[in-house]
Amino acid sequence: MELMAKIAFGVYTLIILCGGILAVAAKSLVRAMVGLIATLLGVAGMYMLLNSPFMAFMQILIYVGAVCVLIFFAVMLTRADAGGEEAESAPLRQNTLALLAVTVVGGVLSWLVLTHPVAGTGVPVEVSIEKLGLGLLGPYGLAFELISVVLLVAMAGAVLLAWERRNGK
Amino acid sequence: MPTELIRILISLVAFAAAVGLIALVMVWVERKVCGHIQRRPGPYEVGPWGLLQPLADALKLMGKQLVMPDQADPFLYWLAPILVFVPVLLLYLPLPVGDGLYALDINLGVLLIIAFAGFTGLSMILGGWAQNNKYALLGAARTVSQSVAYEIPMLLSVLAVCFVSGSLNMAAVVKEQGTWPWNWNVMTQPLAFVIYIVSALGETNRAPFDLPEAESELTAGYHTEYSGMGFGMFFLAEYANMIVVASVATVLFLGGWQGPVLPGPLWFLLKVSLLVLLFVFFRWTYPRVRFDQLLNINWKWLMPLAVANLALTAFFVKVAQYAFVK
Incomplete structure (x- = not known):
């Protein structure tokens, strides 16, 4: 069972990361929204893994079923076409700053996890x-x-x- | 691999097969009922009473070439038909067809169905947008306002039943109702039942609420550019959703598999088929509503009624608890 949980964790992490990258890098706003949906689904999977299906279903119901649909509505009202402003790549300065933010936060977090590994917390209890x-x-x-x-x-x-x-x- | 996972996988395959079969039967029933309501015979050439007509249609759909418009977004265009059909199969997991006959024993069964049902509307708007066609986009816009609006009274009416039953577990909700029709939840929650049926028609885009695919205004609405099985997937998902909606109504309001004399699964199928037949009758009886009428029905009638029903239910459940349980 532990191996299955680890595999599931890996798959969900992969979904979250790919969704995040798609959301940031996509040229069209609707594609970016699909990336956001993938990320939200991955997070719902993580809740499942933490043995809280209520949170997982609420995540899907509210974020995927309602919030994303409303985001789509907003995108559609702005008439975002393929050659819109958001399709151009961001200026170099912005990209560098974003990369810096990612490396600083990610670096601190991974340093923390690597130097102070958490001892097993046991199987979470379903509330x-x-x-x-x-x-x-x-x-x-x-x-x-x-x-x-x-x-x-x-x-x-x-x-x-x-x-x-x-x-x- | 744990047995639970294998059980879920086997059930999903079985559901996929069942959905295909049910869709074939449903197409035949729909065309026959439609024909007779309009004083036509309906299909009668292929097979006895035209029974093989949907099979011929399905083979034709599968054989058709899949075409994509030049200016469409290829990724989203092919994602939408898959995303509309696959989550629907998950909705069948917690449904108790008989005593102890379900794929997944989960305490939050009602919530699972409601959560994953949201994917249908989402994939419709993705598909509608990806085609780069003005009719499809208009259909998608209508889907958004319709599905967001009708989801709320549906949730509220389901919640009222869950208040009475004190559980979100579908098997427990069925168990709590009795064998005879006067023991079913529809007797204590008639208003919630009516609200549920009306908003379920809205959620599944069935006539008289089929504005996202109104043929006379939008050619085919959100799936205008899809050919072959691309369209077939949307079509299958529509019927699969109808069955889910009718099954949930059966479980929550009509006592599920409970009934006198006949075995449980038979009762379940009987109730679901009657409800689906009712939906088909609605479709060929009422003309399509106008868009402002559609939203007015929801926001001015269903929503206040559902909220009032929920408040009254909560009040009486509490009163009953103090009066009897104490």
Whole structure:
């Protein structure tokens, strides 16, 4: 079983990385979205591996089923054609900075993992949704409410942006 | 390899075969019902009562050349038909066809189906965009607003049933209902059943909600440029989705495999076939709705009703818990 888990981990990591590269390197916005979807699916697989199918299904339901569809809607409204602005490659400066960011973060993380390897944590226990719900409304109630405030702020911000643009015309 | 994995693989192959067979039967039923409703005989030349007509159609589809438009995006163009069909097979995994007869014993079966059902809409819009055809793009745009809108009342009505049953495990939901029709969830949740059926028609793009592929306006909608089995995959997925939707309705509202006298799997098949026949009757009875009507039905009727139903259900479930369980 442990070997299977390792193989699954490798496959999911590969999916996440390939999706990420496709999302960054793709010439068309819709292809980039497909890369994003692959990454999200890989992350859902990781949740499965952590024995939390509820999180995995929610990840697929919300991010793949709803958020990506809405992103596509936004892309379609902008009429992004093949020869659009985003199809050109980014300037050299931007590429160098991005590469620097990747190597610094990746380097620090891999240095940490290599020098302080985690001893086996054991098989994760599946938490029932009943426990999850009670936790969200009980001990973690404040965090749960704060997240909804963040969503409210985002929504209000979107309305505000649209409002100003309409007044400007 | 663990036995669980082998079991899932074997069931997936069986589901793929079953979906192909069911699609053949469904095409025949649909054309016959359509014919008789419009006072035509329907197909009758190939085989007895035209029974072999869908087989001939399927062979023709497989033999056709696969063509891709010049300006299309090749990667997305070929990804979409695969992405529309493969996840559908996963939806059959948690369905309990009989007592203990399911491919995957999972506590979150309802959630699995709802989560992976989202791939259908996604692949439709990817395919619609990749073809670089204005009709396909319009079909894709309609798919987006339709699937996003109709998903919400569907989820809310399913959730109401799960409140009553206290479980997301499909086998447990069936077990909790009784043998006789008055023990089924449809008696306690009639409003949720109606909301579920209407929004299921919307989710599966069946008439009267088939705007993404409205022939008279958009030639063929989101699959205009697909030929041969490229179109065949979308077609198969549509019927496979219909069966899934009817099966979920059977499990959640109509007592699943429970029923008097006859064995369980037979009851399950009977209920699913009746529901699918109902969908076919709807298609040839009601004219296609206009786009603003489609969105108005959802946002002004289904959504408030589903929310009210959910709130009332939660209230009564709590009252019942305090009154009886305590």
